[in-house]
Amino acid sequence: MWTCPRCGRAFRNIDQSHYCGKAPETVEEYILAQDGSVREQLRSVRETLRTALPEAAEKISWSMPTYWQGHNLIHFAAQKKHIGLYPGPEAVEHFAERLAQAGCGCSKGSVRIPYDRELPLSLIAEIAAWCLETGNHA
Numbered sequence: 093m094w095t096c097p098r099c100g101r102a103f104r105n106i107d108q109s110h111y112c113g114k115a116p117e118t119v120e121e122y123i124l125a126q127d128g129s130v131r132e133q134l135r136s137v138r139e140t141l142r143t144a145l146p147e148a149a150e151k152i153s154w155s156m157p158t159y160w161q162g163h164n165l166i167h168f169a170a171q172k173k174h175i176g177l178y179p180g181p182e183a184v185e186h187f188a189e190r191l192a193q194a195g196c197g198c199s200k201g202s203v204r205i206p207y208d209r210e211l212p213l214s215l216i217a218e219i220a221a222w223c224l225e226t227g228n229h230a
Contacts, residue, residue: 094108119152137168138157138168140220145224156178157169161224163227163229164229181200181201183219
């Protein structure tokens with residue numbers, strides 16, 4: 093077991109990635125808690141998802157901004173070197189080639205968009221719409 097020196101939570105894995113402190117209650121609160129250099133990118137992702145999913149509820153789930161419509165559709169989060177987009181494994185598999193062309197890294201259920209890359213906002217919108225249309229769960 094490993095205990096985080098900042099928040100005191102215990103985890104099985106050493107240096108387990110997690111959110112220390114009180115979880116944000118709103119997406120705006122989440123964005124404001126992030127480093128100033130990435131806030132504008134996070135706001136762009138948020139606006140893209142709000143436009144692509146106009147009837148989805150915006151909430152915090154797993155300490156991340158989440159879009160929900162009957163179930164979690166998609167999440168996003170600020171990471172150390174990238175913005176993480178979490179549409180679920182089926183979406184990542186479906187869009188893998190286009191995500192690679194956009195310079196995004198992928199793993200099961202997640203997309204890594206490096207901070208130094210242009211945000212593929214139209215692709216993010218397309219992924220979100222696909223998640224809604226197919227009933228894909230994040």
